[in-house]
Amino acid sequence: MIKPTRTTLSKDGVQQPLGDAPWRESVSGQQIVLSRGLCAFNLIRLDKKLSAQRQRQAAELQALAKAPFEDPGLYIVIEDGAAQAWSWDRAFVEDKTGLPSRLCVPETILHPAADGIVLRDCIDGFEGQHWVSGNLQQSRWWPHRPTTHDWRLFQSSLQGAVEIGGASVPAATPVNLATETLRSNNRRPLISTLKSLRPMTVAVLASWIILPLLAFHLVSLLVISQQTSSLRNDVTALQQELGPKRLAATQLGQIQTELETYAERLNVVSPLPGFSAILTRVAAAQGTIQSASLVDSNLAVTFRVSEPINQVEWVRELEATPALREVSVFPSIRMGDWAVEATLVGVGALQQNSAVDRAEGAP
Numbered sequence: 001m002i003k004p005t006r007t008t009l010s011k012d013g014v015q016q017p018l019g020d021a022p023w024r025e026s027v028s029g030q031q032i033v034l035s036r037g038l039c040a041f042n043l044i045r046l047d048k049k050l051s052a053q054r055q056r057q058a059a060e061l062q063a064l065a066k067a068p069f070e071d072p073g074l075y076i077v078i079e080d081g082a083a084q085a086w087s088w089d090r091a092f093v094e095d096k097t098g099l100p101s102r103l104c105v106p107e108t109i110l111h112p113a114a115d116g117i118v119l120r121d122c123i124d125g126f127e128g129q130h131w132v133s134g135n136l137q138q139s140r141w142w143p144h145r146p147t148t149h150d151w152r153l154f155q156s157s158l159q160g161a162v163e164i165g166g167a168s169v170p171a172a173t174p175v176n177l178a179t180e181t182l183r184s185n186n187r188r189p190l191i192s193t194l195k196s197l198r199p200m201t202v203a204v205l206a207s208w209i210i211l212p213l214l215a216f217h218l219v220s221l222l223v224i225s226q227q228t229s230s231l232r233n234d235v236t237a238l239q240q241e242l243g244p245k246r247l248a249a250t251q252l253g254q255i256q257t258e259l260e261t262y263a264e265r266l267n268v269v270s271p272l273p274g275f276s277a278i279l280t281r282v283a284a285a286q287g288t289i290q291s292a293s294l295v296d297s298n299l300a301v302t303f304r305v306s307e308p309i310n311q312v313e314w315v316r317e318l319e320a321t322p323a324l325r326e327v328s329v330f331p332s333i334r335m336g337d338w339a340v341e342a343t344l345v346g347v348g349a350l351q352q353n354s355a356v357d358r359a360e361g362a363p
Helices: 022-028 052-066 090-097 148-156 161-165 190-195 199-266 272-284 311-319 345-360
Strands: 005-009 015-017 030-034 040-045 072-079 082-089 104-106 116-122 125-132 135-142 288-295 298-304 324-331 337-344
Touching (some): 005 090, 040 052, 040 135, 052 072, 052 082, 072 090, 072 104, 082 090, 199 288, 272 298, 272 324, 272 337, 311 324, 311 337
Antiparallel strands (some): 005 015, 040 082, 116 125, 125 135, 288 298, 298 337
16 A cells, blocks of 8 residues: 655644655645644553453543543554553544544654663653553653653652653653654455545546456457457358368269159159269269260269379279269379279169060050
């Protein structure tokens, strides 16, 4: 989180920037550091058995009850079963700064933790602090450096503190409020925290979240686009590959139709078994059928292959088919084409049977 720009507010209501560049306030927001002279301090003991939420609720109720202001602003730190509660006059602070009280912190919260009794040099005065194991137990503010009498009175109000801190007034320790980090565990509700941010800060934070997501989606879209382009190329290549095959399938359909027409004219069973045997052999050689014709029982098929063929093997394989006899394979007149001629066994047999039937039925 970007640290906000800090401005101090003295007991008399005078604001003093802590040296940050003016442009930084528009980005990181502003934080008002209140003089200890504007704040009242109370240490509130809490039941450690309570949950963190219950402890905070109890601390806020008691801090409001103990605050010496009609409408107090609060800043509460809970450490080791005790709440360190600062309060201030909300109306006075908001009138002097023009900012909501939630943007304010007491200057003591920026002081580094200590042990024993210390004297701090504050915004406009001095603060005596009593620390035990890093936890602030008591605090008192003076508008001037405390006298020995003032110091002894402060010590006398603390049980056992005289032996810890000594009777003489110690040297005051300065604090760099511009660079010190909040030592608190004060956690404001999320809505309150968001309200305290400047529009520019919200824009910067939103960009940190949105830009990575946007980059992720852009990369995803790029990958999808590349995959889509690759898929389109594959489809185009497949279409180009299937084009000749579709044409061949169309031609085969036309040939099959012609053969069936011939078979119907001859009143015989379709000669497809023989044609299918030739088609299977041509397909095995990765060839394509160019034309086919059927005259009586003689089937002629023209085909094209890219590699030379063994005519003897073709004849042997095709004559092994029960539907074909007297097979011959030879180059066609057209360069690169081959022809197969064969006699359809089924057609001749059926024709003979038909002729016998007609002869037996004659008067």
